[in-house]
Amino acid sequence: MASVDYRSLAGDILEGVGGEANIASATHCATRLRLKLRDESKADTPAVEKLPGVITVMKAAGQYQVVIGDNVPTVYAELGKLTRLGDDSAQEQEAAPQGNLFNRFIDMISAIFSPIIWPLAGAGLLKAFHSLATQLGWLDPVSQTSIVLAAAADSLFYFLPVFLAVTAAKRFKANQFTSMAIAGALVYPSIVALAAATEPLSFAGIPMVMMNYTSSVIPIIVAVWLQGYLERFLIRVLPAAIRNFTTPLLTIVVMVPLILLTVGPVTTFAAQGLSSGINAAFTFAPWLAGGIMGGFWQVFVLFGLHWGLVPGMLNEISTQGYSLLMGPLVAAVLAQAAATLAVMFRTHNKARRAVAGPAALSGFLAGITEPGIYGVNLPLKKPFYFGIAGGVVGGAIAAAGGSGATAFVFPSLLGLPAFGTVGNFGLQLAGTGVAVAIAFALTFFFGPREAAAPESADAGTSGPSPAEAALEAALPVPAAAVTGAVDIIAPVAGQAIALADVQDKVFASGAMGKGLGIIPADGRIYAPISGSIKAAMKTGHAYGIKSDSGVEVLVHIGIDTVQLDGRGFEAAVTRGQQVRAGDLLAVVDLAAVAAAGYDTTTLVMVTNTAQLASVDAVTGGTLAQGDTAITVQV
Numbered sequence: 001m002a003s004v005d006y007r008s009l010a011g012d013i014l015e016g017v018g019g020e021a022n023i024a025s026a027t028h029c030a031t032r033l034r035l036k037l038r039d040e041s042k043a044d045t046p047a048v049e050k051l052p053g054v055i056t057v058m059k060a061a062g063q064y065q066v067v068i069g070d071n072v073p074t075v076y077a078e079l080g081k082l083t084r085l086g087d088d089s090a091q092e093q094e095a096a097p098q099g100n101l102f103n104r105f106i107d108m109i110s111a112i113f114s115p116i117i118w119p120l121a122g123a124g125l126l127k128a129f130h131s132l133a134t135q136l137g138w139l140d141p142v143s144q145t146s147i148v149l150a151a152a153a154d155s156l157f158y159f160l161p162v163f164l165a166v167t168a169a170k171r172f173k174a175n176q177f178t179s180m181a182i183a184g185a186l187v188y189p190s191i192v193a194l195a196a197a198t199e200p201l202s203f204a205g206i207p208m209v210m211m212n213y214t215s216s217v218i219p220i221i222v223a224v225w226l227q228g229y230l231e232r233f234l235i236r237v238l239p240a241a242i243r244n245f246t247t248p249l250l251t252i253v254v255m256v257p258l259i260l261l262t263v264g265p266v267t268t269f270a271a272q273g274l275s276s277g278i279n280a281a282f283t284f285a286p287w288l289a290g291g292i293m294g295g296f297w298q299v300f301v302l303f304g305l306h307w308g309l310v311p312g313m314l315n316e317i318s319t320q321g322y323s324l325l326m327g328p329l330v331a332a333v334l335a336q337a338a339a340t341l342a343v344m345f346r347t348h349n350k351a352r353r354a355v356a357g358p359a360a361l362s363g364f365l366a367g368i369t370e371p372g373i374y375g376v377n378l379p380l381k382k383p384f385y386f387g388i389a390g391g392v393v394g395g396a397i398a399a400a401g402g403s404g405a406t407a408f409v410f411p412s413l414l415g416l417p418a419f420g421t422v423g424n425f426g427l428q429l430a431g432t433g434v435a436v437a438i439a440f441a442l443t444f445f446f447g448p449r450e451a452a453a454p455e456s457a458d459a460g461t462s463g464p465s466p467a468e469a470a471l472e473a474a475l476p477v478p479a480a481a482v483t484g485a486v487d488i489i490a491p492v493a494g495q496a497i498a499l500a501d502v503q504d505k506v507f508a509s510g511a512m513g514k515g516l517g518i519i520p521a522d523g524r525i526y527a528p529i530s531g532s533i534k535a536a537m538k539t540g541h542a543y544g545i546k547s548d549s550g551v552e553v554l555v556h557i558g559i560d561t562v563q564l565d566g567r568g569f570e571a572a573v574t575r576g577q578q579v580r581a582g583d584l585l586a587v588v589d590l591a592a593v594a595a596a597g598y599d600t601t602t603l604v605m606v607t608n609t610a611q612l613a614s615v616d617a618v619t620g621g622t623l624a625q626g627d628t629a630i631t632v633q634v
Contacts, residue, residue, distance in 0.1 A: 004053035006071065007544055007552060007607065010078035011535035011575065012051050013066055018042030019538050020083045020562055027115070028076040032058075033066040040064060055374040067374050081512050081554065081607055082535055082542065083562070112167045112221065119156055127153035127407040132417040157408075160314070161186050161213055161220040168224035174231055178248045179224045185256045186213035186220065203257050209265045215318035223259045227251060282324045287396040294328040294395015294435070295388050298336050298369065314408055322422045327403035329411035330419065330428065331394025331435035336387035337363025338436040340372035342443035343383055352376065367410030386442035394435025401427025486551050488630035489581055490623040491528045492602055495519040498619040499605070504559045507603055512554065514615040515605030516629060523588040526625055527579040528604055529553050536577075537562070540569030543585050544607070549634050552608040557588055559599035568592035582626060604629055 014020060017037060024036040037043060043064060049057050053075070058065040068075050130149050133139040139146050156163065165183035169176035185191060194201060195212040202208050213219055234247045281289045316323035337360050344356035359372035377384035402423030409415035419428050490496075495518065502508045502517040527545060534552070535544030541561040545553045557569070568589040573579060590600050606615045613633035623629060 008534040016048035172228040174228040286399040290328040290399020291396035295392035297332040322404040326405040328395030332391035333411040335390030335435040335439040338440040339383040339387040367412035390435035390439030394431040397431030403428040490629040513607040513609040516617040540571040556603040
């Protein structure tokens with residue numbers, strides 16, 4: 001078995017989807033790398049699905065979703081090191097092909113909520129445990145300790161419009177600081193106080209219906225959407241001499257009263273109506289509504305459509321203090337986790353069992369079911385269906401008792417305290433228990449019993465299937481300990497410059513690791529260290545090498561040269577190839593690169609600097625190819 005090399009995985013995914021040029025934008029959520037591709041036909045989906053560390057690939061809501069599991073932030077970070085996709089400074093991104101209206105809505109919700117979904121879940125758990133501690137008498141609600149913990153748990157929810165302003169501004173290409181100023185006005189103490197006023201309110205003589213915008217969702221999203229149009233209009237019509245300060249000035253002056261007078265009340269009333277409609281459905285036939293939510297929730301997750309329900313849940317919590325929509329979800333989630341756990345006990349396939357165990361634990365404790373669904377239940381089919389069956393029955397029981405959540409938490413065992421004060425908590429526990437029992441029992445007694453993977457008796461005996469091999473390759477194993485000094489040589493002759501002086505803020509910041517820049521004297525670029533080529537961009541401008549001692553080195557030829565799409569670059573190596581220090585990596589036409597307007601500075605960086613004892617780079621002077629450029633203590 002081999003551990004997953006996330007740097008290599010990121011490079012493989014990048015190559016499999018058609019390269020950086022085919023990616024319009026990239027984000028990630030709890031378990032998925034979410035890509036918007038310019039041309040999906042260029043993606044080799046079967047190849048991506050076979051990569052060690054990739055559970056599956058989904059195409060939904062206009063996105064190409066690579067399901068990885070809990071380690072998706074690591075893969076996304078590595079993708080950002082290989083490309084400029086993770087650079088927040090990129091204000092203008094070419095739009096990917098648009099889907100239908102529903103897909104575009106789901107895509108919008110995903111983009112706005114994904115960056116804050118984990119902080120929301122963490123703060124929600126803290127809020128739930130704080131509430132539980134005060135209810136059980138473990139914590140005096142008027143104590144200073146309680147006040148501090150309450151502030152820590154509530155702040156994100158109270159100031160939610162400000163957080164959404166940032167993510168919505170990125171989505172709608174608006175100035176995020178102006179968006180934050182608008183959101184800040186909505187939750188300004190004086191404005192919040194007006195919501196409690198009994199006398200008629202007005203702005204410039206216009207009657208004003210004041211709402212409480214703390215914890216609200218829809219008003220700020222609509223406001224930032226309109227802000228984007230207003231800003232683009234002002235930028236077109238205002239003289240350049242005054243544009244920089246008058247654009248935010250006029251945007252704030254126009255948008256804040258506009259929201260308070262029109263957009264805010266309309267969207268807030270609509271949110272309240274949506275919440276009332278959901279509550280009415282649960283009141284009319286709560287067991288039926290709960291059965292539908294309990295049964296279909298994981299199907300929504302399957303296609304990435306569950307994001308469209310998150311605003312409704314948050315609106316329920318903000319308008320009435322709890323969400324009935326979330327009541328059946330604990331049963332739905334834990335039923336899938338139970339089915340995964342049953343597979344772990346039932347299967348004879350060691351690789352499947354090793355994946356099922358951690359996946360079940362993740363589902364039970366954190367409410368993250370995608371590793372279990374995509375790595376275990378769906379491939380075996382029946383466990384997924386049995387999990388749905390458990391969710392239907394358990395969700396109906398929970399909803400029949402009026403169960404709901406007082407905080408936005410991931411449905412899980414750790415999130416149960418959030419369900420303790422709304423409805424009949426006993427029926428919530430009973431529904432959850434029944435869901436777990438049904439899913440586990442059906443899977444254990446009637447699910448598929450995979451045979452053990454055959455072991456090779458000799459060279460001619462067949463090994464495990466590709467699926468089993470992929471599962472086994474995804475399992476972590478400890479790396480061998482290596483210590484000592486390692487020299488990294490200059491890959492090209494030229495003038496050495498400190499990394500901080502490189503004309504690229506990402507490289508210069510050291511975010512990608514310590515190293516140096518070299519202004520090359522010729523166009524022949526050599527390997528600075530012996531090892532395996534873990535990344536070799538098709539454009540020929542960047543190469544990642546991992547040495548046997550565990551040092552990871554990135555050679556990036558030029559600044560922003562990925563835009564040349566390979567013009568002027570000729571690669572001499574391919575990914576997976578073993579090289580020795582001094583072997584030729586690439587030949588570059590420096591004159592052509594410079595003529596195209598790009599900086600030819602070649603970066604040499606140790607990308608796993610944080611894992612090493614020390615990394616010391618040359619900061620100046622002239623280097624010959626082969627001179628020591630960086631000394632590393634492993």
